[in-house]
Amino acid sequence: MPSERMSDEKRSVQFSRRKFLAGSGATVAASLAGCFGGGAGSSGSDSVKIGFVLPFSGTYSFLGESIVNGVKLRLDEQLDGEIDGRSVEYVRKDTGADPATGASITQEFLQSENVDFIVGPVSSAVAGAMKPEIASSGSAIWLNANAGNYKLVQDNCTKYHFRTSFNTWQTSAPLASYINDNIADNVVLSYANYTFGQQSKNLFREEFENVGGTVVDEIGAPLGTSDYSSFLQEIENSGADAVFSFFAGSDAVNYIKQFSSFGLNGKMTQTGSGFLLSADTLQAQGTAALGMYSLLHYTPTKQTDRNQAFVDAYSGQYDTTPNVYACQGYDSALAAELAVTEAGGTETDPMVSSLAGAELDSPRGYFKFKSSTHDPVMDMDIRQVVEADGGVQNEVVETLTQVEGPTWGCDL
Amino acid sequence: MAIEGVAKTVLLGVEMGMTLVLVTVGLTLIFGMMDVINFAHGSLYMLGAYFGLTVVTVTGNWWAALLVAPLLVGLLGGLIEYFSIRPLYGRNPLYHILLTFGFAILLHGLVTEIWGGQVQNIATPALLEGSVDLALFSYPLFRLFLLGVSIAVAAVLWAAMRRSDFGIVMRASAHDSEMVDALGTDVKRVFTAVFVLGSILAGLAGVLLGTSRAVDPGMAASIIIQAFAIVVIGGLGSYRGAVVGAFVVGMLNAFGPTFAPQFTDALLYLLMAAVLLVKPAGLFGNPEGA
């Protein structure tokens, strides 16, 4: 029931906040000690410091909190707050999804807090602003837990960047052959007109045309549109048999609900990048989303032992099922764990070498950091929305194994 | 575009327009009466949706939400007017917009704290699901219901303002509140009543649109700018202006995507600026009412 879930979420937020506040006293003391004691380099040789550059207020706050939950599940609950004998410290600051704030927080974390790892951000725009700082500093490893813009790797790729999330190619293009083979050979594209949406539809289009399909039309709507009626008219008028879309958050909810209410669900098959139909939007989309396909690297209902263990642990800790953001957080923690353990310390360059080409035991399935780009090579799930007790959920229809994607000229 | 397409788009425009009327008519009446620009109007709309969500969760009945949520919002609006706007009457009217802006911030924070930041939605009631066949095309039943409710509310309001005692007092107070006060009516009570009425309308819009659209804390900010644009275009304080303005913007939203999908936002602001430049008081506004 929605209210239970609502209070679940709230409880999980309160829980993590309480835990953080308990820990923050120690953190503040530690950082102050660092200041007054003329703090040498990294925060002491026997601790690992992780800085969260994430949104904790506004539209994306739920995503930010989910990522933190994922990290803490691994490091606090499963590893008792230690990696290889070193205690783990956290600092967190709210980006509010503003790139300028993200850049300044990153500066602070690198120069003043001396973090070893930076986990975040949620928004690709913030990531773009963070990148120059992290690249020139070289004192911390960046575990990119959600920003998928492929240009982060294409333009001046930096070895300190490790993506524990995905890139926009992976969440769009691989669906092309599946659609062409199983659903329709002609599609119309609809998307939110900003970088993420544009990239997704462009990359999908390229791949779809490569495999012999036809793109009938492209319809872009301004980001934040709440009423898609006219755009849906255009989509219907295109006469295509299937739609590939990119929308996220409240846009995704509005789009899908209205798509269904106009009866388009019966006329065309709706598909899209996973964020269109993900755990955080499905509850609101409800039965309007039934039968729709999406592509994402993490599905909570995936029936593998590894995932089940993760889902059980997460639900036990936070009273709610994990989502893709939590998984990305969890994998970031796995990466930090691996880096420190293998490198025998928190020196950045040895950690970079340990992580490049390394595999993680991720709940999502296969996961490996590609040596040349530090982007993930991972399994992608094609899911379909089905009924489940009390609502709807994604069911994995097919898993594409070890999906890589282009290197865009990056060779680290 | 084929004739069915055009007809459907026209209906879309009318429906979107009338829906916007619900949101904006309260805003314009409040300004007309009290010179108060209610920046928190979008927040009241948002609270209508969230109260509706809670009522549905608790009672399982959408119709109960439709009844209760707007009343709750009205109550809240009344409290806000009573305790924070009343003390400001007589001051420079710009203070009202400053105050209500503060409420917009506060309410946004409260909603995020109480209901959480993730996106939600009020499930469409079973009775109103599905589409209706309208000869040339089919149209969602719920949207027709929305259209019907908006037209009914607008009509009742219009009649009430013209005919009822309260309506007459309201219009008189908008025109010259001092005189009305001198004649013995407690103008302050009238103001509160108008604010409550405007809040109820905003709350009603919230429940209705919270069903056909996403519910999240950002919905206040996105509706308030549109609402401002509409009342400015129509004329601050003019009921007729709000209706016409909403209608124009509804049509813009309906036909815009066909011709210039990327610029539908920009078109709205251009229109707003254009009207303000040519006739600052808006299409039906009273030039004295600045």
Place this chain on the structure above:
Amino acid sequence: MSVRDLVGRHFSARQQSDVLSGRVRVGLFVAGVVAILFAPFAQAVHPFWMDLATHMFIFALFALSLDFVFGYAGLLSFGHAAMFGAGGYAAALLIQNATASALVVLPVAVLVGAAIAALIGWLSVSARGIYFAMLTLAFAQLFYTVAFNDIPAMLLGLEAVTNGDNGLVGITSLTLFGVDTGSLMAYYYLSLAMLGGMLALVTRLANSPFGRVMQAIRENEDRVAFIGYDVDRYKIVAFTISGGMAGLAGGLWVPFNSTATTAMLHWTTSGELIVMTLLGGMGTLWGPIAGAFLVVFLEDSLSAIGNWEIYLGIVYIVIVIFAPRGLAGIFRTVRSNPDPRVLLSKARSALATYREKVFS
């Protein structure tokens, strides 16, 4: 002769009705000295304090620009973000493509801000009060949409100019006489100098005949027109000056954060600015500076705790109702009535007025 007399003589206001009374000037002078000495202190203890302080200085400058037109000339602008953002983007594009010299970038940012303000002002000036505010809002949102969709790139056939929702990143810091101002301390002093300079300039302006006319316009526009002044022209000039200052703030903000993004142009930035100005105390010039310091500090320190919007919202609402002259007003009342009993009775009478207005 005490130090205070000595200092006071240099900073005494010429007339009683001058903006920034003698006492306030002394106070500001002291504050300035503290600020100058603060940097080396912070460098030794916790360098990142300078980062926060610079953030405060830049927004204080931004708030000052709004106070000049609003608190002072009575023109509420809901679109100051447009000039702030325009100055910022201009600085970003210059630094990326031409030069990072502060002597070029900052004046250009000022000019761009002023030009945008002149345009908006000229178009909007015939509207009064709330309509003027709405117009500035509309224009600012237009700029936002233009930047978000990167319309300049579309028009010029380039790949990216404003770079849409990703903005311009990796903007290097300004150089002043060949010296890189990228270090925390250098940028601190640069921003402080800009703030101080602008404050002095604005005070001079405010006390000049031009400033007097502006104050008169705020009090009673029609009368000033009847006397024979071209009110519209004065308004446009004031708005332009204000826009130039906002542009300067933007030009400082961008290299500081190494990014220029559409958030700078969004109406919520204008809104945040209004909160700062009001909390500080409109029309006092130094009040909004204090307001900016307060809001920046609160947002930073509360962001770890959680929903700062609730706390800020409540504080703001209470101040609007009970202390409309903001911090400056409270400070002034306390200063002129040092006796706590008098203050208490003032507070009580304020509450009584409130009760009367609400419950009667």
